[in-house]
Amino acid sequence: MSIILTDLTARYGADTVVNCVSLEIAxxxxxxxxxxxxxxxxxxxxxxxxxMPLAAGRVEIDGRDVTNxxxxxxxxxxxxxxxxxxxxxxxxxxxxxxxxxxRVASSDRRRRSTELLDQVGLGGLGARFPDQLSGGQLQRVAxxxxxxxxxxxxxxxxxxxxxxxxxxAQLRQSLKEIQRQLGVTTILVTHxxxxxxxxxxxxxxxxRGFLVEVDTPAALYHKPRTEFAATFVGGGNVLVGRMExxxxxxxxxxxxLPPDAPPHEEDDSVRLLFRPETVYADAKLPSQQQGIxxxxxxxxxxxxxxxxxxxxxxxxxxxxxxxxxxxxxxxxRRIFYIDAVRISDPAAGPVGVExxxxxxxxxxxxxxxxxxxxxxxxxxAETPAGQAAAAFGGLxxxxxxxxxxxxxxxxxxxMTAARDHLEGLRRRWPGGPSLRLTSKxxxxxxxxxxxxxxxxxxYELVVLGxxxxxxxxxxxxxxxxxETPVLLVQETPSQIARILVCTAAGEPGKSDVRxxxxxxxxxxxxxxxxxxxxxDAASWQHRRxxxxxxxxxxxxxxLGVEAETQIEEQRTPELVPAIVAEAQAGDYDxxxxxxxxxxxxxxxxxxxFATQILRSTAxxxxxxxxAT
Amino acid sequence: xxxxxxAVLVPPLLLVLTLLPLLLMPLGAIFVFAGRAGLPxxxxxxSQPDAQFALRFSLLIxxxxxxVNGILGTFAxxxxxxxxxxxxxxxxxxxxxPVAIPTVVVGTSLLLLxxxxxxxGQLLDPLGIQPMFAPAGVLLAHLFVTFPYMxxxxxxxxxxxxxxxxxxxYTIGASRWQTFRHIILPALRGGMLSGLLMTxxxxxxxxxxxxxxxxxxxxxxxxxxxxxxxxxEAGNIEAANAVAAVxxxxxxxxxxxxxxxxxxxxxxxx
Numbered sequence: 001m002s003i004i005l006t007d008l009t010a011r012y013g014a015d016t017v018v019n020c021v022s023l024e025i026a027x028x029x030x031x032x033x034x035x036x037x038x039x040x041x042x043x044x045x046x047x048x049x050x051x052m053p054l055a056a057g058r059v060e061i062d063g064r065d066v067t068n069x070x071x072x073x074x075x076x077x078x079x080x081x082x083x084x085x086x087x088x089x090x091x092x093x094x095x096x097x098x099x100x101x102x103r104v105a106s107s108d109r110r111r112r113s114t115e116l117l118d119q120v121g122l123g124g125l126g127a128r129f130p131d132q133l134s135g136g137q138l139q140r141v142a143x144x145x146x147x148x149x150x151x152x153x154x155x156x157x158x159x160x161x162x163x164x165x166x167x168x169a170q171l172r173q174s175l176k177e178i179q180r181q182l183g184v185t186t187i188l189v190t191h192x193x194x195x196x197x198x199x200x201x202x203x204x205x206x207x208r209g210f211l212v213e214v215d216t217p218a219a220l221y222h223k224p225r226t227e228f229a230a231t232f233v234g235g236g237n238v239l240v241g242r243m244e245x246x247x248x249x250x251x252x253x254x255x256x257l258p259p260d261a262p263p264h265e266e267d268d269s270v271r272l273l274f275r276p277e278t279v280y281a282d283a284k285l286p287s288q289q290q291g292i293x294x295x296x297x298x299x300x301x302x303x304x305x306x307x308x309x310x311x312x313x314x315x316x317x318x319x320x321x322x323x324x325x326x327x328x329x330x331x332x333r334r335i336f337y338i339d340a341v342r343i344s345d346p347a348a349g350p351v352g353v354e355x356x357x358x359x360x361x362x363x364x365x366x367x368x369x370x371x372x373x374x375x376x377x378x379x380x381a382e383t384p385a386g387q388a389a390a391a392f393g394g395l396x397x398x399x400x401x402x403x404x405x406x407x408x409x410x411x412x413x414x415m416t417a418a419r420d421h422l423e424g425l426r427r428r429w430p431g432g433p434s435l436r437l438t439s440k441x442x443x444x445x446x447x448x449x450x451x452x453x454x455x456x457x458x459y460e461l462v463v464l465g466x467x468x469x470x471x472x473x474x475x476x477x478x479x480x481x482x483e484t485p486v487l488l489v490q491e492t493p494s495q496i497a498r499i500l501v502c503t504a505a506g507e508p509g510k511s512d513v514r515x516x517x518x519x520x521x522x523x524x525x526x527x528x529x530x531x532x533x534x535x536d537a538a539s540w541q542h543r544r545x546x547x548x549x550x551x552x553x554x555x556x557x558x559l560g561v562e563a564e565t566q567i568e569e570q571r572t573p574e575l576v577p578a579i580v581a582e583a584q585a586g587d588y589d590x591x592x593x594x595x596x597x598x599x600x601x602x603x604x605x606x607x608x609f610a611t612q613i614l615r616s617t618a619x620x621x622x623x624x625x626x627a628t
Numbered sequence: 629x630x631x632x633x634x635a636v637l638v639p640p641l642l643l644v645l646t647l648l649p650l651l652l653m654p655l656g657a658i659f660v661f662a663g664r665a666g667l668p669x670x671x672x673x674x675s676q677p678d679a680q681f682a683l684r685f686s687l688l689i690x691x692x693x694x695x696v697n698g699i700l701g702t703f704a705x706x707x708x709x710x711x712x713x714x715x716x717x718x719x720x721x722x723x724x725x726p727v728a729i730p731t732v733v734v735g736t737s738l739l740l741l742x743x744x745x746x747x748x749g750q751l752l753d754p755l756g757i758q759p760m761f762a763p764a765g766v767l768l769a770h771l772f773v774t775f776p777y778m779x780x781x782x783x784x785x786x787x788x789x790x791x792x793x794x795x796x797x798y799t800i801g802a803s804r805w806q807t808f809r810h811i812i813l814p815a816l817r818g819g820m821l822s823g824l825l826m827t828x829x830x831x832x833x834x835x836x837x838x839x840x841x842x843x844x845x846x847x848x849x850x851x852x853x854x855x856x857x858x859x860x861e862a863g864n865i866e867a868a869n870a871v872a873a874v875x876x877x878x879x880x881x882x883x884x885x886x887x888x889x890x891x892x893x894x895x896x897x898x
Contacts (some may be wrong), residue, residue, distance in 0.1 A: 049795075049799050050798075050799075051795050051798070051799070070798070071795070071799045072798055072799075072802065072803060074799070075801075076799055077799065077800075078799040079794070080792040080795070080796060082790060082792055084790065084792040084793045084795070084796040086793065086811055086814075086815075087798075087815065087816075088814040088815060088817070097800055097802075097810070098800040098801055101800060101801045101802050101806060102801060142796075145800070148802075149800070149801065155799075202828040333747075356801075370654075409674060574801050590712075
C-alpha cells in the first residue's frame with residue numbers, strides 16, 4: 001500500500017472537520033476524494049502533505065510513518081487550486097525549483113524540465129514568465145513542477161475547478177495519460193463527480209468530515225450502500241418501501257429482493273435506488289419478455305430533449321405508504337417524482353414522449369441500499385429528565401444503529417447555550433460522533449416544537465424525558481398524531497440487558513413484540529413476553545392468547561433473540577400491580593407496552609393503564625402503537 | 629457624443645490654476661531664489677563646510693534609517709501578516725501609530741526616555757553614554773518617525789501573497805529560510821523598493837523630531853532641514869535656499885524612482 005491513513009482527525013477550533021478517516025491507497029492508483037464544499041476533502045489532502053496538523057490519527061506514505069514529519073520531508077508533489085506558480089520565475093525555473101533545492105546539477109535540471117514540459121504539452125515555453133500564460137498552461141506548469149523531483153505521491157487539490165469546461169476536459173485527459181505513464185500514486189480532490197468518474201480508479205465519498213463510502217466509479221454508481229452516495233453520485237431515484245413477506249412493498253406493487261441485496265427484516269423500511277436509464281416510460285405496457293417490473297402509470301410533468309437522449313420527469317400518485325428521497329418530492333402533496341432517460345430514436349418521430357402524456361412506468365433494474373436502522377429523535381432538555389432521555393436514548397440509538405437527531409428547544413436568547421449543550425452531548429456520545437448523529441435547535445415552546453419535529457421528521461422512535469406524573473401531553477400527542485413509538489425515560493439503567501414486553505392491554509399486539517425484539521437483537525438483551533389473562537376469560541380468549549404467545553416466541557426466535565413467554569393469571573383486580581411486580585422481580589431495564597390506535601374504543605382505558613404503569617415505576621417505558 | 633474639444637480643456641485648466649499658488653509656485657520659488665546668485669554663487673554656498681556637513685549627514689542618516697527600517701519593517705510585516713497570536717491587532721495599531729503622532733511629540737518623548745534625566749537616560753548617563761543631542765539620537769528619532777512606511781508598503785503585498793505559494797515551496801522541499809529567500813523575498817521586491825524610497829524620503833525631510841533630539845549642533849547633529857531653518861533665521865536666505873534646492877532635487881529623483889517602481893509592479897500584474 002502506498003498511502004495508509006488511519007483514523008485521520010482534524011479540528012479547526014472546536015469544530016471537527018475530519019472525523020476518523022481511514023483509507024488505503026494502492027501503488028500507482030489514481031484515487032479521488034469526492035465531496036461538496038466544506039466536506040473536509042481538501043483538509044484530508046493537506047494532512048497527507050503535512051500542511052494541516054492532525055488532531056489524531058496516522059499518515060503512512062510508502063511504508064514510512066510521516067505523521068510527525070514536516071511537509072519538506074514527506075516527498076509529496078502538491079498541485080494547488082490556484083496553481084501557485086511562482087510569478088518571479090520563468091516556467092523552467094518553476095519546474096526546476098525542487099531540483100535546485102535538492103542541489104541537482106544545472107544541466108540535469110535543464111534536461112529534466114525540458115522533458116517534463118514536453119510531457120505536459122508546454123514544450124518550448126520554458127523561458128516564458130507565468131503572466132504570459134493562460135490558466136490551463138499555468139496548471140500544466142504546476143503539474144510539471146510537482147512531478148519534477150519524482151515524488152512518492154502526487155496530490156491535486158481541485159486542480160481544474162478554475163478552468164473553463166473545454167480546457168478542463170483536455171487537462172483531465174492529459175493528467176490521466178501522464179499518471180498512467182509515470183505510474184505515480186495520485187490523490188485528487190474534487191467536487192465534480194463527472195471529473196471523479198472520468199479519472200478515478202477508486203472514489204471515496206466524503207461528507208461533513210466523514211468517509212461515507214469507497215468504491216470503484218461503476219460500483220458507486222450502480223451499487224452504492226448509502227443514501228448519500230446514491231443521491232450525491234449521479235442522478236438517481238430513491239424510494240422507500242417496506243419489507244413484507246420477503247418482498248419489497250411499494251404501495252400496491254411488490255418487487256422481489258435482488259439476490260445481492262443486503263439482508264432486511266420483515267417490516268423494515270427498504271430503500272430502493274434506480275437510475276434514470278433503467279426506468280421504462282412508454283405509452284405501451286412492456287411485454288413479458290422485456291422483464292420489466294411495472295410500477296404503474298405516471299404522467300410526464302417535465303421533458304428535456306438533449307440530442308442523444310430525452311430526459312423525463314414523471315409524476316406518480318396513489319402509492320400509499322411510499323416515500324421518495326430523491327428527486328425531492330413537492331412539499332405538502334402526496335405525489336412523488338421519478339426521473340427517466342430515453343435514448344433518442346429518430347424512427348419514433350420528432351418526440352418520443354410528450355409533456356402531460358400518461359405513460360407506463362417500470363424498472364428494468366434496481367438496487368437496494370443498506371438498511372438504515374431506526375431513525376431516532378431524542379429530546380434533550382437541560383433538565384434531569386432530559387439528561388436521562390439523552391443518556392438512555394444514546395444506548396437505544398446506538399443499538400438501533402440508525403440516524404439519530406438530538407433536539408433542543410430554546411427561547412431565541414438561549415439559542416447559543418442550547419447549541420453548546422447539544423454539541424457537548426454529541427462529543428460525549430457513546431461510540432463517538434458519526435455522520436448519522438445530527439443536532440438541531442428549534443425556537444419556541446418545548447411541547448409544541450417536539451411534536452412538530454416528530455411529525456415533520458418521519459422518525460421511527462421518539463425518546464422523551466419524563467417526570468413521575470404519567471404519560472404527559474407531548475407523548476400522548478405524538479402517539480396520537482404520528483403513531484410513532486415513544487420511549488419515556490426517568491431513570492437510566494447503565495445497560496439494556498433485559499426487556500419485558502407486556503401484551504396485557506386489550507388486544508395482544510404484534511408491533512410491540514417486534515419492536516422490542518429489534519432492540520433486543522441489537523443490544524443482545526433477553527426478552528420476556530408477559531400476558532396477563534383475565535380470570536373470567538373465555539376459553540377462546542385463552543386459546544388466542546396462547547397462539548399469540550407462540551407467534552411472539554417464533555418472531556423473537558426468528559430475530560435470534562433469547563426469549564421466553566409467560567401467561568399469568570390476573571390475581572388482583574388491577575393489571576398494573578402484577579406487571580410492576582414482574583418488572584421488579586426480573587429487574588428489567590426496559591418495559592414495552594402496546595398502545596391501541598387512537599380511534600380504538602379501549603383508548604381511554606388504556607391511557608389510564610399507561611398512566612398507572614408510569615406512576616408506579618421509574619424504569620424506562622417504551623410505548624408502541626399497534627400496527628393498523 | 630464627444631463634448632467640443634475646447635470645452636474638454638476647461639476643467640484641467642481650472643485645476644492647474646488652483647494648484648498654481650498652492651503647489652507649483654512655492655516649488656518654483658525655491659529655485660528662483662537659489663539661482664539668484666547664479667550657479668557660481670550656488671556652488672560657493674554649497675561648498676561651505678556647514679552646508680556640506682548638513683547634506684552629507686542627512687543623506688547618511690536617511691540611508692541608515694532606510695536600511696534599519698527596511699529590515700525591521702519587513703520583519704514586522706512578515707510577523708504581523710503570517711502569524712496569528714494574541715495581541716496581534718493591538719501590535720498592528722502600535723506599529724502604525726508614528727504616522728499619527730506629531731513629530732515634535734515624538735522628539736519630546738524620546739528625550740524623556742533617553743535624555744540625561746530620562747527614564748533610561750539617567751541609567752546610561754553615569755556610563756558616559758548619551759544618545760540624545762548626538763547622531764545616534766537623530767537616527768533613533770528617524771527610525772521612530774519613518775517606521776510605518778516600510779511596513780505599509782510590504783504588509784499589503786504579503787497579505788495578498790497567498791499562503792499556497794509558501795506551502796507549495798514547503799511540499800517541494802524548501803526549508804522555511806529557502807522559502808523566504810527564494811519565494812517570498814522576490815515577490816516583495818516591488819513593495820520593498822517603494823518602502824525603502826518612502827523611508828529614505830521621509831527621513832531626509834524630517835524636521836520636528838530631529839529639532840528636539842539633535843540639539844541642532846553645527847557640524848555634529850545638524851541635518852539639512854535644520855540647516856535650512858537655522859540659516860533662514862540668521863537671515864542667510866541664499867544659503868538656506870541652496871540646500872533647499874538640493875533637497876528638493878533629491879526628493880524629485882526619489883519620487884520619480886517610486887513612480888517607476890510602482891508602474892513596473894502594476895505592469896507585471898496585468
